[in-house]
Amino acid sequence: MNAPEPRPQGTLTIGRRFTFEAGHRLPGLPTEHKCSRQHGHSYEVEVILTADRLAPPGFITDFADLAPFKEYLDEELDHRNLHEVLPVEPTSELLARYLAEWFITHVEPHIPGRLQAVKVSETARSWARFDVEGT
Numbered sequence: 001m002n003a004p005e006p007r008p009q010g011t012l013t014i015g016r017r018f019t020f021e022a023g024h025r026l027p028g029l030p031t032e033h034k035c036s037r038q039h040g041h042s043y044e045v046e047v048i049l050t051a052d053r054l055a056p057p058g059f060i061t062d063f064a065d066l067a068p069f070k071e072y073l074d075e076e077l078d079h080r081n082l083h084e085v086l087p088v089e090p091t092s093e094l095l096a097r098y099l100a101e102w103f104i105t106h107v108e109p110h111i112p113g114r115l116q117a118v119k120v121s122e123t124a125r126s127w128a129r130f131d132v133e134g135t
């Protein structure tokens with residue numbers, strides 16, 4: 001019998017997208033910049049996870065185990081003014097890093113996988129991504 005083909009070397013990742021609607025402005029911009037005025041976005045947040053080994057039946061993390069992150073977005077950020085609920089300026093970049101910190105503190109201890117990155121989109125054409133060091 002022939003030996004099995006060696007598996008290709010590589011890293012497995014999974015991603016899960018979440019959405020919420022919220023308002024913000026960027027007061028650090030010049031007043032003539034449109035984004036200095038209060039406005040809203042349909043935010044899209046993607047969490048990307050990896051693991052050194054798969055948990056049965058072959059999961060990095062069961063997508064269902066990410067429900068607490070969805071609950072956080074729904075309860076704390078959805079249909080809010082982000083200035084009233086976030087401790088950081090709500091740029092896509094700072095939001096991606098803040099959400100990574102929240103995920104690592106509140107979700108990661110309870111799942112087999114670990115967070116590799118968080119991606120935040122305010123519009124269909126733009127995004128910011130925070131990559132967790134060492135993953």
Ligand SMILES: Nc1nc2c(c(=O)[nH]1)N=C([C@H](O)[C@H](O)COP(=O)(O)OP(=O)(O)OP(=O)(O)O)CN2
Nearest residue numbers: 026034035039041090091092093122123124126128
């Ligand atoms: N690097 C970043 N640049 C900008 C951010 C950001 O978070 N990081 N945010 C904004 C504003 O929030 C703005 O609402 C988004 O603006 P923009 O991408 O210009 O969106 P539009 O859909 O209005 O783009 P148009 O091409 O003008 O239609 C700005 N920049």
Ligand SMILES: [Zn+2]
Nearest residue numbers: 035039041122
């Ligand atoms: Zn905006």
